[in-house]
Amino acid sequence: MASTIFNECSIYTTNARILPLTKFQLRQSVHFYLNPKRPCRNPRQTAFLTTTTVAMTSDTSAKVIDGKLVSKQIRDEITSEISKMKEAIGLVPGLAVVLVGDRKDSATYVRNKKKACEAVGITSYESHLPEDCTEEEVLKCISDYNKDPSVHGILVQLPLPHHMNEEKILNAVKIDKDVDGFHPLNIGRLAMRGREPLFVPCTPKGCIELLHRYSISIKGKRAVVIGRSNIVGMPAALLLQREDATVSIIHSRTENPGEITKEADIIIAAVGQPNMVRGSWIKPGAVIIDVGINAVDDPKSPRGYRLVGDVCYEEACKIASAITPVPGGVGPMTIAMLLSNTLTSAKRSWQN
């Protein structure tokens, strides 16, 4: 279903400077790929059509931060580590997903998570409970996974049916299996200096990982996070602050948000408003991480809609120095970070 709120901005652009990474030396060696002649609605896809090294037609266009490629590399790293761990000590990480009800989108997410687990060697467990089950049945299911030593991570697929207390159910997940990192104790540790969270929420962790893998400096930089949700905006701001950025959070009550974003070296947009961040909001040379994935009506698309971010990509890529596309930016990183958290949990269970 397409979003009803949508700021149209020009769809087609050229000159996106694509910057994927080599498979083995992501931080050290960078090649540039570009098809300068082809209009580029999703520059990441275009990137692999031609592989001309360091070809650029414009100095004013942004590097594309390729989340799909980075995610692939991380999943390869995880696969290799799990394989070695299995061989050395016989330990196989396990991730359990609790799904309640029959929402098609939730079923798709759970299926994708299971597939991603299998691909890297994580054993996946699933409990599918009916829409009209009781809160106690869900709590019992979580309690069983809490006790099961072969399960190192537990996910409760959201949203839950309305008759359930989401906070109570999420809090039932044992803190050392909370691979989503949503437990308030984890968030508290994330907020506090000198404390370490057991797990960092996957999407904001993915945002920071993209900055790291592209060697984008955070320390001392001015960063603006748009949105203050518990699962993205707020933990993203806390992570940026842990890395010594000077962080501002803007939200629906902020007056003149564009004046604040215009001062930022790094913008993380996580607000769920298609194309909200316009070119005029961006400081030349800023780095843009776009977490939004918004479906907007598009009669030209066979599906009748297309996906856009919170940032008007076509305007932003002419001003920013680097930007994540939508799709193919932050999206693929979330699941990679979930796998990474599950592996971390399995290792920790062995050490303890």
Added chain:
Amino acid sequence: MASTIFNECSIYTTNARILPLTKFQLRQSVHFYLNPKRPCRNPRQTAFLTTTTVAMTSDTSAKVIDGKLVSKQIRDEITSEISKMKEAIGLVPGLAVVLVGDRKDSATYVRNKKKACEAVGITSYESHLPEDCTEEEVLKCISDYNKDPSVHGILVQLPLPHHMNEEKILNAVKIDKDVDGFHPLNIGRLAMRGREPLFVPCTPKGCIELLHRYSISIKGKRAVVIGRSNIVGMPAALLLQREDATVSIIHSRTENPGEITKEADIIIAAVGQPNMVRGSWIKPGAVIIDVGINAVDDPKSPRGYRLVGDVCYEEACKIASAITPVPGGVGPMTIAMLLSNTLTSAKRSWQN
């Protein structure tokens, strides 16, 4: 001992517009007090020397936010509430303080807390353990207070001796007796939307309470917090955000901090650097909450030092619309909030 880092700024100023509050209708009724002829090193003290209503000599001087007066009002409110509660249900709030070692400053703080408790009708308990006691002895003491139903709040006086794990000891305080609000679970809830902390840390809570009691609007305002400590800066930022301010946190790694503070409608300074925030850092009309209490050498003072804040008061009061003095601003609020948290805890114990 005086701090060695100190930016001198002119000591004497006039024209501070003093704004204390009436005892019973703090929010509604405001009187102005001023001695326009007397140089004003501590404007709050000066305020009570004369009581001319609405006397101002300059439009450019700031209102003084009188923490001592507000704190007194809050302590009166608490006294009245405790008295009624005792009469109605026989419940008396209890606060236990755990002091380890023989630091004179810690002993003074503990003594002041005990006196403040007694004054409002809170029973105070104290365990004074020797410097060379074991971590287990401290944990045992906390455990006993955790179990004691007459104790509703437990404070561990910091700093602890070096051979002790502060995190482990603080985490031993039962979450529903953590009246300091320092437990990561409390901080996590403070950070998350839709969650409620059991207790809010006392000093930042006192800062926000001052804004409320002076009817200073927070929603939609730009706020800058200077400092990101676990006990003041970070929770102050989270509190401002919960009240819909647009918050930026600046710290030692921030480049050009004055450019950021200059955009703020509200500044909370909690960095421990005497007179760091100069007049040129402040937007005209901003509200300044100065948490810093720094001792600086002063041969003219009988004690050889004097106390100054993180904000150069003499410059700031000419530019800000309202400002807390040091001492007599945020300082007295901290203990008032501790008493308030203890009362809240006692009430909660009765309800549960």
